[in-house]
Amino acid sequence: MSAILERFTNELLPGNGHWPSASEIQVSSTMQKFAERDSQQQVMLAQLLDFLEMHNETAAVAAALEMKDPDLFSFAKVLAFEAYYTSPKVRDVIAQRSRYANRPPQPAGFQVVPHAVTPWNQDAILWRSDGTERSEIVLKMQQKDPNKTWTVEEIRQWQP
Amino acid sequence: MTVLHDEVNVLVVGAGAAGAAFTWRLASLGVEVTCLEQGEWQRPESSLTALKNWESKRISERSPNPNIRRNPADYPILDDTSIIKPAIYNGVGGSTILWSAHTPRFRPSDFRVKSLDGVGADWPITYWDLAEYYEINDEIMGTSGLHGDPGNPPRAPRTTPPVPLGIAGSRIAKALNELKWHWWPSDGNILTQDRGSRRACNGCGPCEMGCATGARASVDITYWPEALALGAELRTGATVRRVLSDAAGKATGVEWVDITGQEHITHANIVVMAGNGIGTPRILLNSASKEHPRGIGNSSDQLGRNLMLHPIPVVTGVFDEDVESWSGNDAFALLIQEFYENDDTRDFKRGYEMQVTRGQGPLVTALGGFSLDVPWGTDHHDVFEQYFGRVATVAVTCEDLPHPNNKVTIDSTVTDRFGIPAARMWYELEENSKRMITHGVKSATDLLLKAGARETYAKPFAPAAGFHLMGTARMGNDPRESFVDQACRSHDVPNLLVIDGSVFASAAAVNPTPTLQAVALRAADLLREDALV
Numbered sequence: 001m002s003a004i005l006e007r008f009t010n011e012l013l014p015g016n017g018h019w020p021s022a023s024e025i026q027v028s029s030t031m032q033k034f035a036e037r038d039s040q041q042q043v044m045l046a047q048l049l050d051f052l053e054m055h056n057e058t059a060a061v062a063a064a065l066e067m068k069d070p071d072l073f074s075f076a077k078v079l080a081f082e083a084y085y086t087s088p089k090v091r092d093v094i095a096q097r098s099r100y101a102n103r104p105p106q107p108a109g110f111q112v113v114p115h116a117v118t119p120w121n122q123d124a125i126l127w128r129s130d131g132t133e134r135s136e137i138v139l140k141m142q143q144k145d146p147n148k149t150w151t152v153e154e155i156r157q158w159q160p
Numbered sequence: 161m162t163v164l165h166d167e168v169n170v171l172v173v174g175a176g177a178a179g180a181a182f183t184w185r186l187a188s189l190g191v192e193v194t195c196l197e198q199g200e201w202q203r204p205e206s207s208l209t210a211l212k213n214w215e216s217k218r219i220s221e222r223s224p225n226p227n228i229r230r231n232p233a234d235y236p237i238l239d240d241t242s243i244i245k246p247a248i249y250n251g252v253g254g255s256t257i258l259w260s261a262h263t264p265r266f267r268p269s270d271f272r273v274k275s276l277d278g279v280g281a282d283w284p285i286t287y288w289d290l291a292e293y294y295e296i297n298d299e300i301m302g303t304s305g306l307h308g309d310p311g312n313p314p315r316a317p318r319t320t321p322p323v324p325l326g327i328a329g330s331r332i333a334k335a336l337n338e339l340k341w342h343w344w345p346s347d348g349n350i351l352t353q354d355r356g357s358r359r360a361c362n363g364c365g366p367c368e369m370g371c372a373t374g375a376r377a378s379v380d381i382t383y384w385p386e387a388l389a390l391g392a393e394l395r396t397g398a399t400v401r402r403v404l405s406d407a408a409g410k411a412t413g414v415e416w417v418d419i420t421g422q423e424h425i426t427h428a429n430i431v432v433m434a435g436n437g438i439g440t441p442r443i444l445l446n447s448a449s450k451e452h453p454r455g456i457g458n459s460s461d462q463l464g465r466n467l468m469l470h471p472i473p474v475v476t477g478v479f480d481e482d483v484e485s486w487s488g489n490d491a492f493a494l495l496i497q498e499f500y501e502n503d504d505t506r507d508f509k510r511g512y513e514m515q516v517t518r519g520q521g522p523l524v525t526a527l528g529g530f531s532l533d534v535p536w537g538t539d540h541h542d543v544f545e546q547y548f549g550r551v552a553t554v555a556v557t558c559e560d561l562p563h564p565n566n567k568v569t570i571d572s573t574v575t576d577r578f579g580i581p582a583a584r585m586w587y588e589l590e591e592n593s594k595r596m597i598t599h600g601v602k603s604a605t606d607l608l609l610k611a612g613a614r615e616t617y618a619k620p621f622a623p624a625a626g627f628h629l630m631g632t633a634r635m636g637n638d639p640r641e642s643f644v645d646q647a648c649r650s651h652d653v654p655n656l657l658v659i660d661g662s663v664f665a666s667a668a669a670v671n672p673t674p675t676l677q678a679v680a681l682r683a684a685d686l687l688r689e690d691a692l693v
């Protein structure tokens with residue numbers, strides 16, 4: 001059973017000089033473990049295994065499944081990718097080959113390049129009047145002094 | 161089984177963005193108010209972004225789609241009749257538990273689309289009725305941003321400076337300066353400096369999993385603690401089945417069930433629905449009676465109709481170098497409103513906003529992110545490397561026009577754990593939306609190429625993006641065309657209010673939450689002013 005699932009996952013994630021193949025990091029057994037979280041996933045995994053067994057002789061079984069049953073294929077792909085990309089070994093490869101650190105987002109967070117560009121259009125008022133007198137008054141005030149700091153009290157006066 | 165009875169003054173259904181704002185406001189006016197929420201509190205430690213398998217959680221128990229997540233508090237939403245799938249959360253905080261906290265406001269013209277541009281429906285209120293409430297909401301939620309956006313009426317100073325643009329955001333900003341298109345750093349309910357017990361955002365990325373630092377607001381950490389301190393009552397694990405009415409058609413309270421299966425009836429003077437654009441019509445349609453055969457308050461047959469979701473085409477640009485697109489709050493850095501207002505020279509009515517978002521973690525990137533196509537098989541690893549950390553996405557929020565056949569109905573062939581019928585979404589793209597999408601995809605593509613993207617990938621709409629739920633119990637002056645009046649009160653049943661996004665008469669082209677919270681705050685004030693509570 002595991003062997004046919006392994007073959008299937010290796011078709012999806014074959015690995016190369018830098019990346020492990022799915023079977024090298026036991027994606028198929030992780031998939032089986034993940035599916036235990038949820039009865040619906042267990043049913044779908046059983047359907048996947050049935051399909052793979054029935055098509056044991058088919059050379060390109062992943063492509064066959066994608067063609068015959070796109071929903072089941074999609075389930076299998078998401079589960080296999082989940083198992084692959086949450087594996088510490090794959091996370092290590094990612095960290096080696098990009099600037100991404102192999103750790104969860106919290107608690108350290110990530111440094112983000114700050115806000116350094118100034119909008120070109122600071123003084124060109126772009127919103128459209130709704131045809132009310134209030135709109136006309138506020139538009140005129142904003143045009144006259146686009147950089148004015150408004151207080152909540154002043155804004156409260158806009159109530160019709 | 162014995163049904164337990166009790167009595168309250170004002171009863172709110174739903175402890176999400178709108179229910180929290182409304183409850184807090186009424187409590188601060190000294191009114192006795194009780195909220196029933198079907199889900200539970202989300203404890204801070206339930207933020208999952210510190211776990212090694214955080215990305216697994218993201219696509220399972222923190223999936224925004226309740227049909228995938230299937231938590232105990234989730235109810236089924238049948239969506240095979242909708243091209244866009246639901247994205248909500250059920251629990252104290254509602255969908256703000258998972259939201260991205262991008263908080264642009266409606267513009268004045270958005271409230272008058274019929275009068276100004278001849279499409280959709282006008283609101284019975286204007287921007288100016290809400291301006292003060294937007295400010296109150298910004299203050300309590302905590303809003304980062306940059307003062308002085310010329311694309312909108314003036315606002316009071318923002319709580320903290322805007323979130324950083326990041327590498328790709330800065331490039332896009334420079335391209336926008338060259339193109340001379342409107343742009344501005346986004347307003348967001350994400351603090352960039354410490355405030356009380358909330359810590360500054362540390363750029364960790366996946367806001368939609370819940371925020372570990374409290375930088376990103378959700379109403380369980382903003383409105384709710386204050387509302388409870390003011391004496392409001394919040395009952396969790398309380399699933400409302402239906403609104404009850406008497407022979408005169410007046411609302412008398414609600415029937416609800418707790419997590420043990422115990423049935424309750426809570427009698428109330430005022431019933432307020434805040435279950436969101438799907439949850440609210442679901443319960444009101446399920447409240448049919450002799451006096452209200454089509455659902456409570458539904459003589460107009462408008463209940464559930466006019467569902468507006470914002471089709472959101474997404475265009476992802478791939479850059480040659482690493483732009484660290486996994487860093488920073490993932491859903492926004494800046495907004496572009498160059499194509500926002502109606503322009504009769506275009507082949508569609510109204511307009512759209514573009515929101516520059518960032519990238520995703522490894523698993524979500526491998527699964528295609530917002531709009532990439534990452535093949536499986538031999539090419540997979542090379543293509544993944546070309547994309548991971550090297551992308552930026554422009555999400556185009558298209559104004560949706562109301563259509564009676566885009567709607568929410570109930571379907572009793574499927575029920576939740578207490579036998580309450582499922583909601584069903586019906587949604588198709590209108591011709592106007594299709595033309596707007598074509599325009600938006602071209603603008604976003606041009607922008608990304610100008611910013612130096614090597615290639616771009618577009619999806620005409622994000623199928624998973626059913627998170628802006630509007631219009632299903634809309635507000636209007638004419639009781640034949642709308643469900644509630646300008647004060648959010650049902651035309652048919654004046655002591656029944658709807659205060660969430662269901663009341664939107666138009667969708668605008670921006671995220672709806674600050675507007676629906678402003679509407680909720682105003683409805684609370686009017687209830688008090690009119691001495692109804």
Ligand SMILES: Cc1cc2nc3c(=O)[nH]c(=O)nc-3n(C[C@H](O)[C@H](O)[C@H](O)COP(=O)(O)OP(=O)(O)OC[C@H]3O[C@@H](n4cnc5c(N)ncnc54)[C@H](O)[C@@H]3O)c2cc1C
Pocket residue numbers: 173174175176177178179196197198199224233247248249250251252253254255256258259260261262263368398399400401434435436437439440443491627628629660661671672673674676
């Ligand atoms: C992934 C994601 C990203 C988002 N990003 C943004 C963004 O950047 N900006 C923005 O403006 N908006 C965003 N939104 C949308 C935003 O979260 C909603 O607009 C907002 O939360 C709606 O508020 P609400 O009070 O109407 O409903 P909700 O917040 O959904 O709350 C409704 C509450 O009612 C409860 N309820 C429903 N039915 C019953 C019942 N029968 N009995 C008892 N309780 C019930 C539910 O359990 C829920 O807690 C996002 C949403 C998601 C899911």
